[in-house]
Amino acid sequence: MNKLTKPVIATCVLALMPTASLANDPAKERQELMKSVGDAVKVIVPMAKGEAPYDATAAVEAMKTLNKVPDEFVALFPKGSESGHDTEASPKIWEDPDGFKAKAEDMKKASAQGIEEAGKGVDALNAVTFGPLLKTCKACHDEYRIKKN
Ligand code: HEC
Incomplete structure (x- = not known):
């Protein structure tokens, strides 16, 4: 290795480091997901x-987006994060992971129902949104999110 390549390699490694830590940053990822x-x-x-x-299509698409979140979301709370x-994640998530996952499952079910209902008209969309769907947000936030500010 000559004198020139060594510092070049060192610079490259340093330049890559922030990217690597960002890609594996569960707190940031789960916030983006939320x-x-x-x-x-x-x-x-x-x-x-x-x-x-x-807009029936847009409403169903939005429900599909919601429906994909819970499975991904619950995997973004490893120890150390x-x-x-x-983060507004409550320590309770790590104390009671099953309870937390059950809340995520509720959101998955409500949004699955949302996919079924959202395309049927405003009344159906209203019923599923203000019925089961938004309740699942509050139910989880009340127990497992500590709102800062
Ligand atoms: C299974 C639990 C759970 C469910 C269900 C849930 N949330 Fe959350 N949400 C959280 C947690 C935990 C955080 C804090 C994450 C963090 O800061 O690390 C959060 C954060 C958020 C944030 C702030 C994101 C940011 O950092 O800017 C928004 C907005 C949000 N949730 C909206 C919703 C809405 C709307 C719903 C329902 C459709 C919902 N959440 C359902 C647990 C949940």
Whole structure:
């Protein structure tokens, strides 16, 4: 190895490090995932209230987005990710992982029902959204999320 390549390699390794840690950063990933949930709900709720034009395709798509989240989400709480990124995850998630997973399963079921119902018209969308769906958010947040600020 000559004198020139050594520092070049060292620089490359350093440059790669932040990327590597970002890719394996569960707290950040689960927050991004929950943001996508927030975005999907922002599509559904105004339609369900009749404040935005009803679009059956968009409503069903948003329900599908929600339905994919729970399985991915519960896998993003490994030991060691209890803090950092201003996480709002409650320590209870690690104390009672089964209870936490059950709440995620409730959201999966409600959004599956949402996929069935969302395309049937505003009333059906309203019923499933303000019936089972949004209750699953609050049920989990009340127990397993510590809201900062
Ligand atoms: C299984 C539990 C669970 C369910 C169900 C759930 N959440 Fe969350 N949510 C969390 C947790 C835990 C956090 C905090 C994650 C963190 O900060 O590490 C969170 C964070 C959020 C955030 C903040 C994301 C950020 O960091 O900017 C939003 C928005 C959100 N949830 C919306 C929703 C909505 C809307 C629903 C229902 C459709 C929902 N959540 C259902 C557990 C859940």
